[in-house]
Amino acid sequence: xxxxxxxxxxxxxxxxxxxxxxxxxxxxxxxxxxxxxxxxxxxxxxxxxxxxxxxxxxxxxxxxxxxxxxxxxxxxxxxxxxxxxxxxxxxxxxxxxxxxxxxxxxxxxxxxxxxxxxxxxxxxxxxxxxxxxxxxxxxxxxxxxxxxxxxxxxxxxxxxxxxxxxxxxxxxxxxxxxxxxxxxxxxxxxxxxxxxxxxxxxxxxxxxxxxxxxxxxxxxxxxxxxxxxxxxxxxxxxxxxxxxxxxxxxxxxxxxxxxxxxxxxxxxxxxxxxxxxxxxxxxxxxxxxxxxxxxxxxxxxxxxxxxxxxxxxxxxxxxxxxxxxxxxxxxxxxxxxxxxxxxxxxxxxxxxxxxxxxxxxxxxxxxxxxxxxxxxxxxxxxxxxxxxxxxxxxxxxxxxxxxxxxxxxxxxxxxxxxxxxxxxxxxxxxxxxxxxxxxxxxx
Amino acid sequence: xxxxxxxxxxxxxxxxxxxxxxxxxxxxxxxxxxxxxxxxxxxxxxxxxxxxxxxxxxxxxxxxxxxxxxxxxxxxxxxxxxxxxxxxxxxxxxxxxxxxxxxxxxxxxxxxxxxxxxxxxxxxxxxxxxxxxxxxxxxxxxxxxxxxxxxxxxxxxxxxxxxxxxxxxxxxxxxxxxxxxxxxxxxxxxxxxxxxxxxxxxxxxxxxxxxxxxxxxxxxxxxxxxxxxxxxxxxxxxxxxxxxxxxxxxxxxxxxxxxxxxxxxxxxxxxxxxxxxxxxxxxxxxxxxxxxxxxxxxxxxxxxxxxxxxxxxxxxxxxxxxxxxxxxxxxxxxxxxxxxxxxxxxxxxxxxxxxx
Numbered sequence: 001x002x003x004x005x006x007x008x009x010x011x012x013x014x015x016x017x018x019x020x021x022x023x024x025x026x027x028x029x030x031x032x033x034x035x036x037x038x039x040x041x042x043x044x045x046x047x048x049x050x051x052x053x054x055x056x057x058x059x060x061x062x063x064x065x066x067x068x069x070x071x072x073x074x075x076x077x078x079x080x081x082x083x084x085x086x087x088x089x090x091x092x093x094x095x096x097x098x099x100x101x102x103x104x105x106x107x108x109x110x111x112x113x114x115x116x117x118x119x120x121x122x123x124x125x126x127x128x129x130x131x132x133x134x135x136x137x138x139x140x141x142x143x144x145x146x147x148x149x150x151x152x153x154x155x156x157x158x159x160x161x162x163x164x165x166x167x168x169x170x171x172x173x174x175x176x177x178x179x180x181x182x183x184x185x186x187x188x189x190x191x192x193x194x195x196x197x198x199x200x201x202x203x204x205x206x207x208x209x210x211x212x213x214x215x216x217x218x219x220x221x222x223x224x225x226x227x228x229x230x231x232x233x234x235x236x237x238x239x240x241x242x243x244x245x246x247x248x249x250x251x252x253x254x255x256x257x258x259x260x261x262x263x264x265x266x267x268x269x270x271x272x273x274x275x276x277x278x279x280x281x282x283x284x285x286x287x288x289x290x291x292x293x294x295x296x297x298x299x300x301x302x303x304x305x306x307x308x309x310x311x312x313x314x315x316x317x318x319x320x321x322x323x324x325x326x327x328x329x330x331x332x333x334x335x336x337x338x339x340x341x342x343x344x345x346x347x348x349x350x351x352x353x354x355x356x357x358x359x360x361x362x363x364x365x366x367x368x369x370x371x372x373x374x375x376x377x378x379x380x381x382x383x384x385x386x387x388x389x390x391x392x393x394x395x396x397x398x399x400x401x402x403x404x405x406x407x408x409x410x411x412x413x414x415x416x417x418x419x420x421x422x423x424x425x426x427x428x429x430x431x432x433x434x435x436x437x438x439x440x441x442x443x
Numbered sequence: 444x445x446x447x448x449x450x451x452x453x454x455x456x457x458x459x460x461x462x463x464x465x466x467x468x469x470x471x472x473x474x475x476x477x478x479x480x481x482x483x484x485x486x487x488x489x490x491x492x493x494x495x496x497x498x499x500x501x502x503x504x505x506x507x508x509x510x511x512x513x514x515x516x517x518x519x520x521x522x523x524x525x526x527x528x529x530x531x532x533x534x535x536x537x538x539x540x541x542x543x544x545x546x547x548x549x550x551x552x553x554x555x556x557x558x559x560x561x562x563x564x565x566x567x568x569x570x571x572x573x574x575x576x577x578x579x580x581x582x583x584x585x586x587x588x589x590x591x592x593x594x595x596x597x598x599x600x601x602x603x604x605x606x607x608x609x610x611x612x613x614x615x616x617x618x619x620x621x622x623x624x625x626x627x628x629x630x631x632x633x634x635x636x637x638x639x640x641x642x643x644x645x646x647x648x649x650x651x652x653x654x655x656x657x658x659x660x661x662x663x664x665x666x667x668x669x670x671x672x673x674x675x676x677x678x679x680x681x682x683x684x685x686x687x688x689x690x691x692x693x694x695x696x697x698x699x700x701x702x703x704x705x706x707x708x709x710x711x712x713x714x715x716x717x718x719x720x721x722x723x724x725x726x727x728x729x730x731x732x733x734x735x736x737x738x739x740x741x742x743x744x745x746x747x748x749x750x751x752x753x754x755x756x757x758x759x760x761x762x763x764x765x766x767x768x769x770x771x772x773x774x775x776x777x778x779x780x781x782x783x784x785x786x787x788x789x790x791x792x793x794x795x796x797x798x799x
Contacts, residue, residue, distance in 0.1 A: 075701070083569065085568070138562075139540075142540075257566075258540075258564070259565075259568055260564065260565050260566060260569045261562065261563070262561075262562070262563045262564075263559070263561065263562040263563070264560075264561050265558065265560050265561065267497070267558065267560060268495065268560040268561050272699055272701060275697060275698055275699035276698060276699075278697040279693045279694045279696075279697040279698040280693070282693040282696075282697055283689055283690040283692075283693035283694070286689040286693065287689050287690065290682075290685065290686060290689065291686075294682070326701055326702055327629050327632060327702060327705060329694075329698075329702075330691075330694045330698065330702050330705060330706060330709075333690040333691075333693065333694055334636065334640075334687060334690055334691065334709070336690055337686045337687030337688070337689060337690035338640070338643075338687060340683075340686040341643065341683035341686060341687065344679055344682045344683050344686065345647060345679055345683065348676075348678065348679040348682075352675070370654075373650065374647055374650045377595055377646045378642065378643035378644075378647065380591055380595075381588045381591065381592075381638075381639050381640075381642040381643065381646070382636075382639035382640060382642075382643070383639075384584055384587040384588050384591060384639060385584045385588070385635045385636060385638050385639025386635075386639065388580050388583050388584040388587065389580065389584075389631075389632055389635045389636075391580075392576050392577075392579070392631075393580075393628075393631075393632065396628075396629070397628055397631070397632045400629075401632070404636065
């Protein structure tokens, strides 16, 4: 995020120049601040605030886009969400122990696929949720995760030499000479049978089947008496890893049934993002237009505060490591509409106070004080709904609940504190002439 | 003092709402009776498979249907995307991976290459879970909000607000039932959001009523206070809803089909929420307060009339002041019922308030 700081810090000359420059700016600002009073000082602060927010806005949209740092949900970047349920069979009833093993096996299979940020979690006694974002070949992945694999090494005569039960481990490794290999370890009886087979069939192929499906048939290059073998000849490390994962998967201790499968292609995901951008642009434009046309200068202040709201909001999502989903985007926009609500409640109240003949400053203060309770009351109910939603929802719905919650928090902060401060500055700066006219009142 | 008499026409608003609620509930009942389900439940609730496919060429829906029929999936729902004729959505009962591959293979053979945009498969077990969870979630949210409001305001405000948002939820459900719009898991989120948001407008109105209540003068009725308050805040209520409505409409019109129904539910909920805080919640509160006020008065009067020790009970109406606080004289049954306030309180509500 702040890689440029490192660049600057590593070059003494740059560092000195930057520090000097920053020092000069700060010094100049402090001098200016001390020399000015009243309206001029307010103008200085206001100007600084505007510059800082604009600079921040530019930085976090163009240089280091906050949006790019937010995790995208499965529905936005494509991926799979699978829920599997353990099913009792006469030989293998569902047990806690078995389910725990299943999670382990699935984790290994998923790790073998090289997915970034997979989610594998238990849900209740019998279910496992697996979420794999950004996966290229969803169907294959679903099959790989859920299959109750029967692994068999067969000799050229078709006899099963060893099965998944005999396999201790299978790992991708970088072998001597930098080639990619899969290292196998067999245990006990299996190791002995494997030794016999490799002795007998030197120069021939031993076929590896997973659920009767041929995975690979490596050629035996020599007898393997120790129970430790390697399969060579992979072009990439990923390929070796994939095969290792397939082999490790062995037989799952519990039979699994896929009870829910949601797959979104990356195409649809990026299409959704594009549409959401349009929707967001339209929503923001309408809201800003309404604010500025209807409330003039205070509206402009609110519009400005809305910019801060957006930065705060995205920042919070990044810090919380939250995931933005499609309904979540709707939540963002909804939150924006609600953030403006706070401003409207306040502005209307301030107007009302002004009509009763208060001075501008006291009207703003009483207006805000009176509105604060209303705003908090009205937002608490949304928080209640969002918390319930978070608790009961899964996936995208949960994403929506999170954005709604973050939105409400950002609303209160910007709507109540930031707008108030900015409004005071604007009034004190006397930039826009008569205060009453500024609020759209006569005289 | 105020311009529009919102409370005076309460019966009209109530009738309108009641009519809408009845239409909504009726469509749910009709749906159930005809075996289509109260709402047009999507696969999240019923279980099933959705395939969202994009062909390379625009396709003929009839041919897609034939292929689907050929796979023995007569009950399937097939839709073509309104904006892109290459995109087809097929909704069937829950398919096994093999059945799904067979269907996709047949489609490819007959209609050419396609990419699978989205696959959703939900089993019945999961779907049944969701219904329970959805109902539970909405109930918990309602109770939470009721408790909060009762704690922050008073129980009358709390109950009135919750009745109003119940109204909003039913209006949204009814609209979805009437127009058979598909209902999925996001719909639950929308309803919960409406439940949370709809209270917002009500809180704005009630806050003002509470404030004006402190300034209430002797001649003022509760209806007057409510009317004054609504007149003071109706502008901002509409404006706050408007901005949210902008956001929701933007999602509805431009957000794509995945969020369209979600936004639709929110849009209806936002409108209904604004309406109900003014036309439902406030009259309920007024009606309740006035009913209690009447009961209180009635309770107070017999006490005054209670004769000295050893005396006999005299009929109350004869001595009753004609204009107690500007209210039409009440019947006498409760008033003489032994001077027990509770008796009068219970039955007073059935009485109709005369129009002034």
